[in-house]
Amino acid sequence: MTHPNMLEIRDLHVYFRGYEGVSRVLDGISLNVGRGERVGLAGETGCGKTVTMKTVMGVLKIPPAMVPHGEVILDGQNVLEMSAKQLLQIKGTRISMIFQDPMNALNPVFMVGEQLYDVIRFAQGDSGTGRKRFGTEIHDRAIAALEEVRLPDPERILRSYPLELSGGMRQRVLIAMALVNGPSFLIADEPQTALDVTIGAQILDLLSELVRTKGISVLLITHNLGVIQETTERVYVMYAGQIAETTPTPVLFKNPKHPYSQGLLASVPRLTGGEIAEGIRGTVPDYTVAPSGCRFHPRCDYVMSICSQRKPPSFPVEPDHYVGCWLYGKEGGSK
Amino acid sequence: MKFTYFFTRRLFHSILVLVGLSILIFIIARILPGDPARLALGPFASKENVAHLRHEMGMDKPLHLQYVAYIKGIFHGDLGLSFQTRRSVSLDIAHYLPATIELVMASIVWVLVIGVPFGVLAGRYKDSWLDNLSRVVAFIGVAVPPFVVGLMGQLIFSYGLGILPTTGRLSLLMPPPPTRTGFLIVDSLIAGNFTALGDAFVHILLPSFAIAMTGIGQIARLTRGSVSDVLGKDYIEAARAFGIPDRYVTFKYMLKPSFIAPLTILGLTFASELGNAFLVETVFGWPGMAKYGIRAILRKDFNAIMGIVLIIGLAFVVVNFIVDVLAGYVDPRIRIREEE
Numbered sequence: 314m315t316h317p318n319m320l321e322i323r324d325l326h327v328y329f330r331g332y333e334g335v336s337r338v339l340d341g342i343s344l345n346v347g348r349g350e351r352v353g354l355a356g357e358t359g360c361g362k363t364v365t366m367k368t369v370m371g372v373l374k375i376p377p378a379m380v381p382h383g384e385v386i387l388d389g390q391n392v393l394e395m396s397a398k399q400l401l402q403i404k405g406t407r408i409s410m411i412f413q414d415p416m417n418a419l420n421p422v423f424m425v426g427e428q429l430y431d432v433i434r435f436a437q438g439d440s441g442t443g444r445k446r447f448g449t450e451i452h453d454r455a456i457a458a459l460e461e462v463r464l465p466d467p468e469r470i471l472r473s474y475p476l477e478l479s480g481g482m483r484q485r486v487l488i489a490m491a492l493v494n495g496p497s498f499l500i501a502d503e504p505q506t507a508l509d510v511t512i513g514a515q516i517l518d519l520l521s522e523l524v525r526t527k528g529i530s531v532l533l534i535t536h537n538l539g540v541i542q543e544t545t546e547r548v549y550v551m552y553a554g555q556i557a558e559t560t561p562t563p564v565l566f567k568n569p570k571h572p573y574s575q576g577l578l579a580s581v582p583r584l585t586g587g588e589i590a591e592g593i594r595g596t597v598p599d600y601t602v603a604p605s606g607c608r609f610h611p612r613c614d615y616v617m618s619i620c621s622q623r624k625p626p627s628f629p630v631e632p633d634h635y636v637g638c639w640l641y642g643k644e645g646g647s648k
Numbered sequence: 649m650k651f652t653y654f655f656t657r658r659l660f661h662s663i664l665v666l667v668g669l670s671i672l673i674f675i676i677a678r679i680l681p682g683d684p685a686r687l688a689l690g691p692f693a694s695k696e697n698v699a700h701l702r703h704e705m706g707m708d709k710p711l712h713l714q715y716v717a718y719i720k721g722i723f724h725g726d727l728g729l730s731f732q733t734r735r736s737v738s739l740d741i742a743h744y745l746p747a748t749i750e751l752v753m754a755s756i757v758w759v760l761v762i763g764v765p766f767g768v769l770a771g772r773y774k775d776s777w778l779d780n781l782s783r784v785v786a787f788i789g790v791a792v793p794p795f796v797v798g799l800m801g802q803l804i805f806s807y808g809l810g811i812l813p814t815t816g817r818l819s820l821l822m823p824p825p826p827t828r829t830g831f832l833i834v835d836s837l838i839a840g841n842f843t844a845l846g847d848a849f850v851h852i853l854l855p856s857f858a859i860a861m862t863g864i865g866q867i868a869r870l871t872r873g874s875v876s877d878v879l880g881k882d883y884i885e886a887a888r889a890f891g892i893p894d895r896y897v898t899f900k901y902m903l904k905p906s907f908i909a910p911l912t913i914l915g916l917t918f919a920s921e922l923g924n925a926f927l928v929e930t931v932f933g934w935p936g937m938a939k940y941g942i943r944a945i946l947r948k949d950f951n952a953i954m955g956i957v958l959i960i961g962l963a964f965v966v967v968n969f970i971v972d973v974l975a976g977y978v979d980p981r982i983r984i985r986e987e988e
Contacts, residue, residue, distance in 0.1 A: 370889055397894070405891025417882040422905045422979055431900075432890045474980040490890055 318386070319498050319530035320346040320369065325383030327364050327373070329600075336600035338364050340554040340608065341383070341624070346498070351524065351531040353541040353562065355577075356551035359597045362534045365551075366500050368393075369532070370410060371400040387498065406436050409496040411520070414507040415483035419475040425486055426471030429455045429493065436494040458489040462519060481512040488520060492527070499524060501533045505540060517544055538581055542566060547633070550574045553598055553608040559627065560634040570636040572613050607639065615640055654976050654983040662969045669961040670722075674715050677950040687948050688731035705729075718954075727958070728951035732943060737955035740940060745959060746830025747817060748929065748936035751859065752921050753831075754852045758860035759867050759917060764910065766864070767871025771906070772898070774876050782868050789865025794924040798858035798931040805854060813851050815933035822847045855932040859924045863917040867910050874906040881905075908979045915968035922960055 327339040338361050346352045356362055367373045369385055371392050385392040387408060392400070412418035420428055433451045452471075459467035462485040475483055484504065491499060504520060505513030521544050524531050533545055541548050541562060548565050550558040550573065558571040569575045576593035595612035598604055604611050610620035619639050627635035628642055685701040686693070702708050705728075706717055721728060727737035770782040805812040817832055818824055824832065825839040833852070836844035878884065879902060887897045929938035937956060944952035976983040 372885060372888060401891060401893055403891075404889060409891075410886075410889050412882055412886055414882060418886040420883040420887070420901050420905065421981055422908070423901070428887075431887075431892055431896070435892050435896070474984065476981055476984060487886070490886075494891065 317347070318345045319348050319350070319388060320344070320532065321384070321386040322365070322369070323384045323386070325365070325368065325385060326381050327361075327368055327383075328379045328381060330377050330379065331601070334601045335379075337603050338554050338600050339368075339383075340603065342551070342554065342556045343627070344549055344556065344559075346530050346532050348497075349528045349530055350547065351521075351533065351545045353545035353548040354532060354534045354551060355536065355538060355541050355548055357536055357577075357597060360551050361554040362536075362551060363502065366410070366502055366532075366534055369500060370404070370408065371395065405432060405491075405494045405496065407496055408498045408500070409491040409494070410499065411484075411488060411491050411501040411504045413503040415480055415487055416507065418487055419483055421475050423474075424471065425473050425475065425478070426455060429458065429471065429486070429490055432490050433458075433493055454493060458493040459486070461492070461523070462486070462489045464489070479512075480508050481516060484508060484512075484516050485519070488516070488523070492523060492529075495527075496529065498530045499532070501531060503535045503537070504533075506535070506537065520544075538566075538578065550577065553603065554600070555608050555624070556627070556637055557609065558634075558636050558638075560631075564631070564634055570630055570634070570641060571609075571638045572615055572640070573609050607637070651977070651983065655973060658969060658972050658976070662965045665965050666962065669965075670719065670958060671715070673954050673957045673961075674718060675711075677954050678711060678714070680948065680950070722958075727955035730944070730952040730955075731949045732947050732952065737951050740952065741937075741955055741959055742830070744935065744937045744940045747832075747934060748922070748925055748938070749963065750831045750833065751852065751856055751929070751934060751936060752918065752925050754856035755860035755863065755921050755925075756914070756918060758857055759863040759914075762860075763864040763867035764871055764907075767868040767910070768875050768903070768906070770868065771872040771875025771879065772902075774872075779872070782872060786865035786869045789861040789863075792861065793927075794858045794861060795927040795931050797861045798855060798928050801854045801858055802931070812854050817848060817851050817935060818844065819847050819851075855928050855934055858928050858931075859921050862924065863921055867913065867917065870913055871906065871910045874909045875902065878902050878906045904978060908975060908982075911971060911975050911978065915964075915971040918967045919964050922963065 322342060322344040324341045324343055325339055326337070326341055329336040329338060342361070342365065344352075344354070344365075354362055354365065364373070364378075368380070369387070369392060373380075380393055383393075387403070390399075390403075395403075419425070430451050433454050455471060456467045459470055464470050464482060464485050470478070470482070470486065475486075478486065488504075501520065505517050508516060517540060523529075531545075533540070535541060545562050548560060548562045549556050550565070550571065552573045557573045558565070558569065560570075565574060566578065569578050573593070580593065593612055598608060598611070604621065606619070606621045606623050607613070607625050610616045613620065617639055625637045625639045625642065627637050629635050630641050683698070683702075685698050685705065685707065689698055689701060699708075706714055709717075718728070725738050727741070729735070730737045730740055733740055766778075766782050766785070770776075770779040773779060801812075802814050806814040813819065822844055825836040825841045825844050828835050828838050832848040833845060836842070836848060884897060884902060887901045888894065892901070925936065926938040926941065928934070929936045930942075937960075940952070941956045943949070944956060
C-alpha cells in the first residue's frame with residue numbers, strides 16, 4: 314500500500330523536562346511532504362526546527378523529551394511507534410539526512426572509505442534482499458556514489474581522512490553517504506550554512522539536481538529564506554513550535570499572510586537598497602513559560618483579545634495556502 | 649610513507665630530549681655542594697688520598713671533557729662506579745631496575761583494566777549511579793597518597809583478611825626462577841614455573857594497585873569526559889542516521905576517537921607512577937630502585953644519582969615515544985598536521 318504522502322506529521326507535541334520545569338517546545342505542529350515534493354521548513358533559530366527533524370529521524374532522546382500527543386507517519390508507518398530494529402531498517406534506506414556542518418559530521422579518525430563502506434554494508438532495506446554484500450561490490454558502489462556527487466578521483470577520496478578534504482568535498486561525501494542506499498525521503502538541515510557562499514550554492518544545486526532526478530522527497534530545514542526560494546516548492550513557516558503559515562513557495566514571497574511571515578520577509582536585507590529592515594520586535598519566548606494561545610501574540614502588531622486565549626487553527630485563505638492566525642478566521646479581518 | 653615521516657620525527661625529538669637530560673643532570677650533579685671524593689673516603693682520609701681519588705675519577709679535568717668522557721662511557725654501558733656499593737652503577741641498576749619497572753607496568757595494567765572501562769561506561773551512561781561512583785573513586789584516587797593506599801591495603805588484605813602477602817616480590821621459601829629479564833613474572837613464565845608465577849602475581853597485586861590508584865582516577869575521569877564529548881558529536885548522530893547499528897557505532901565510531909585523549913595522558917601517568925613507586929616500594933619492602941636511589945641521594949653518590957635519573961629519564965622518554973606513536977597511529981589529525 315503506498316501512502317499518498319511521504320511524511321505526515323499530525324498535531325505533534327514535543328516537551329522536554331528540565332530543571333526549570335517542562336519546556337513545551339513543539340506545540341502541535343502538522344506538516345505534510347508529498348511524494349517527490351521538496352518542502353521547506355523555515356524559522357528562526359530556536360523555533361523547534363531541529364527538534365522536529367530529530368523526531369522524524371527517531372533520534373530524539375526520550376526522556377528527557379516527551380511526546381504527549383501527535384503522530385509522525387513516514388510512508389504509512391508511525392515512526393514514534395517503531396521499535397529500535399524497525400527504525401534501524403528504515404534509516405539510510407528509506408529516510409536519510411544531510412547535516413548542517415560537514416566539518417563535524419564525518420568521523421575524523423576513520424578514512425572516508427571505511428565510513429562509506431559501513432554505510433553500504435549495513436543497509437537493510439528491501440532493495441538489499443537481505444543478502445550480505447561483499448568487498449568488491451561495496452567498493453564499486455562506494456566509487457559510484459562518490460562519482461555521482463562529482464568528486465574527482467574517488468579512489469583517492471576513499472583513502473583520505475576527513476581533514477584532508479575541504480568543507481565542500483566533505484559535504485559532497487556526506488551527500489553520497491546519505492543517498493548511497495537509495496532513500497526515498499531526505500531531511501536536509503541547513504546543508505549550506507557552514508560553507509562559503511559559493512560552495513554552499515554549488516552544494517545546493519547538486520542536491521536539488523540529485524533529488525529531482527531520483528524523485529526523492531525532501532524536507533529542507535533552514536532559516537535562510539533565499540535557500541527556501543531557490544530549492545523548494547512549498548514552505549512551512551514555523552514560529553516557536555507552531556506552524557504559522559503554509560503556502561507554495563512563490564506565494565510566500567509575493568503575498569505573505571501571517572504577521573510573522575510578513576515581519577520575517579521584511580527583515581531580509583535587499584540588494585536594491587533602502588533602509589535596513591527593522592526586524593520583528595521582541596525575541597523568541599522561553600518555552601517553559603510559552604505565551605498562551607498564539608505564541609506570536611506578544612510580538613504581533615495586530616494582536617486581538619482572542620489571540621492570547623486560543624491557539625488559532627489553520628485557516629485556508631487560498632487553495633494550498635493556510636495561515637494559523639485569527640486575523641483570517643471567520644469573516645476574516647483585513648490583514 | 650606518511651607514518652614513517654611521523655615516526656622518525658618523533659624519534660628525533662626523543663633523542664634530543666635525552667641529550668638535554670644528560671647535560672642537565674651532569675651539570676646538576678657537579679654543581680651540588682660537597683666533594684664526592686671526600687664523602688666517599690670519609691672525614692679522616694688524607695688530602696693526598698682525596699686528590700688521588702679526584703684524579704682517578706677524572707674530576708680534576710675541565711667540565712666539558714668530563715661530560716664527553718661520561719657520554720663515551722654510556723655508550724659502552726659504563727655509568728661509572730658507585731661509591732656506596734663499590735660496584736659499577738650499570739650493574740647496580742640492572743639489578744634493581746627490573747623490579748621497579750615490573751611494578752610500574754603492573755600498575756599501568758591496573759589503570760588500563762579498571763580506569764579505561766570505568767571511564768567508558770561512566771561517559772556512556774552519564775549521570776547514572778556508575779558515573780557517580782566513578783567520580784567518588786576518582787576523588788579518592790587523586791586525594792589519597794599512594795603509600796596510604798598501600799598501608800590500608802596491607803591492613804585490610806594482609807593483616808585483616810590474610811589473603812595477600814605484606815612485603816617482597818616472592819615468598820621467602822619460594823626459589824626464584826632463573827634470571828633472564830629480571831621481571832619475575834616474565835622469568836617464571838619462561839621457566840614454566842607456575843607456582844613462582846602465582847606467587848609473584850599475588851605479591852605484586854597490592855603495591856601495584858596502590859601506585860595505580862591516582863592513575864585509575866585520572867584516566868577514568870578523562871576517558872569519561874572524552875566519551876561523553878564524542879557522543880555529542882555530529883558524526884555519531886550521522887552514523888546512526890545512515891543506518892549503522894547502535895552497538896557498532898558505539899564500539900567503532902565512538903571508542904576510537906574517545907581513546908586519543910586518555911592515550912596521550914598515559915605517558916604522564918607512567919611518569920608519576922614511577923615517582924610514586926619510590927614511596928610504595930619502601931612501604932612494601934620491594935627490592936627496587938627506591939632504596940638504592942634514596943641512599944645514593946643521601947650519600948651524594950653522584951654516579952649512581954646520574955645513572956638512576958638517566959635511566960628513569962630514558963624509561964620516560966621511551967614510554968612517551970610509544971604513546972606518541974600510538975596516538976599518531978590512532979589519530980590521523982596528529983600525524984598529518986605535523987607534515988604541514
